[in-house]
Amino acid sequence: MMHIKKLIAPTVLALGLLAGCGGPDSGGIIADRGRPSAAPVMEEATIYGGADQMAADESYGEPIAGPDRPDAEPGAEQYIAYSHSLGLRLPKGGVDAMMQAHVKACREAGTNTCIVINSNVYNSNEDYVSGNMSLRARPDWIETFLGAVDEATETAGGDITSRSTSAEDLTRSIIDTSSRLDAQKILQGRLEGLLERRDGTLGDLLQIERELARVTGEIESIEAQLKALRLRVAMSSLDISYETKREPFSASRGNPLGEAFGDFFYNLSMALGSVITAFAIGLPWLILLGILMFIWLRAIWPWVRRRRKPKA
Template structure:
């Protein structure tokens, strides 16, 4: 019984310590700060966006750390012959940088015809690599007689989530150490040992889960996401530009036959109704209407 009381008291103390650790983590968390280069490059797009809107950036709180996950997307309209080489060059540049700097997460290419194709490329890379890539993409598109059609940058603030997850992880580690001390100093009976070991296993699982979550969150901050879309820039004199006209002439007789078939179908559906309406009109005019006229009194 004393052992259970001690275990409960230790858990309560750890929870209180966790609350204090969480409060202190919100005030200052220098150990969680990402590399200065990454933070500078991550903050740059947001500052540029604020400046572009004519606003002023909010003053930074002394000692505060922000964790921002950026996502970028850009669209290119280039000649069909340049789509695959351009996308492959981007893939090669990412692979050359290495997995610690850039990773290709998804890519696909669809060729609809000789003059129509589209492609997409998704990348996770450091803010420095992505800013360098975006800085030269417009000149690269112009070099192949293409253009940039759209740009978009979105930011997600993960500061609260990361700090809270880190504080919970530290609290679980403290609880793990305390339970291990209790197991070593106060073995107790078999039932108490089993209960304590089950609690230790639960804490270990929670530590593993929080560690994975924290690593994923930090990865989102340190490695931004980039999506590149490629679409065809149609040449007015190409064969593809005249393709709709060719389809129209090729389908002329088919469309004519379809129109005649529609007329015949409409006539076949409406013919019984025409016969019925004609019969009713004949009965009205030949049989009913003359009798009505005969029954009318002569005008004075």
């Protein structure tokens, strides 16, 4: 029994060290860091708070072709996450109708293709309405949707004020996370094998069980990270902002030019009144200044000149 105990203790220690070697930079335990296996189907309720489970799709989590990189190996599959943003300026009364049409199109596509994250409408006054909407959808669906938005905006008499697309390469993150997951699963299998043999003392078995529980929790965490990364690749994001065109004249904003002509005589009288008021306030000071100037010129200045006159 003592001999078996001496063998189990180094084995547990070696397995513990193996758990720390499953990081992105380790190379001893994972010989093949190739393409990770396809992620299982994710639930919409888990990611977005929806009620229905997302149905299985064969293309879920598959790599999407991205731009060539100088450091990428020839023929290597890449995982690219795309993000789009769009700004629309629409005529009066068109913001709410356009947003509702976009929300309807996304919901009709189904949760496997498009999911509305949020949509908001803000009413500043009766003439100006703004809003925003965020959704996640398949890249091919978003491409078709953006083309339809361009056509609908032009038909409604609106303008596209901004448009941008950004791409994030998640290839290394997905491959490294998958490698960590494989390493932890190998460790989990070895720990389960030790428990099945039930060699060693009760303390040794308890130590193996604690290590197995830790590894199982680590596997669940890594799987969640891998699902989130794959979802970002499979479902691109799109943010749309809406605003109302500002008209030169409107009922809520008034007519500045008409108001200026209508208030012309009122403003003129106000200006003349201000001038008269200023003159009335300054008149006593002008009188006092005139008296001082008269005394200076008639009495003080002649005396000063006589004092400066040289003697004969």
